[in-house]
Amino acid sequence: MTDLRKTIVCIRCPLGCEIVAEKREDIYKIQNNKCTKGWDYAFSELTNPVRYVTSTIAIDHNSAHRLPVRTSLPVPKDKMFAVMSAIKLVEVTTPVHEGQILIKNVAGTEADIIASGCSS
Ligand code: SF4
Incomplete structure (x- = not known):
């Protein structure tokens, strides 16, 4: 892996520390974090950034009717x-309950797509 340097705004609490994260010759250096949660977040952002994905899915063949x-x-x-x-x-048919797995x-990614709302 090539050397990396990123400025990362920590989102683990409202303080929003601006963390500087670097990787040089397999050595990681993380600065300006006020706590270990920030260190963990910056390390993850540098090595394997992840995000929750949110979207909507069509319901009952009606493109205007969407399920979160x-x-x-x-x-x-x-x-x-x-x-x-x-x-x-994917398109779903009602009823759908909150938390229902729609795509395994x-x-x-090992994550499932689940309904974050319900529709009847
Ligand atoms: S480093 Fe710690 S104090 Fe700073 S924003 Fe992240 S969680 Fe909050």
Whole structure:
């Protein structure tokens, strides 16, 4: 892996520390974090950034009627496009209950797409 240097705004609490994270010759250096949660966040952002994906899915063949959905786990940022593509291919029929799994192991990420609302 090549050397990296990033300024990362920590989102683990409202303080929003601006953390400087670097990797040089397999040595990680993380500065300006006020606590260990910030260190963990910056390390993850530098090595394997992940995000929850939220979107909507069409219901009952009606493109104007959409069900809010999200991933059950954060997924790698480089898989977000594949996750969104998989979501676009799916349509559900009512009733759907909150927390219902709509796509298992979406795009091979081990996360499921689950309903974050309900529709009857
Ligand atoms: S480093 Fe710690 S104190 Fe700073 S924003 Fe992150 S969680 Fe909050």
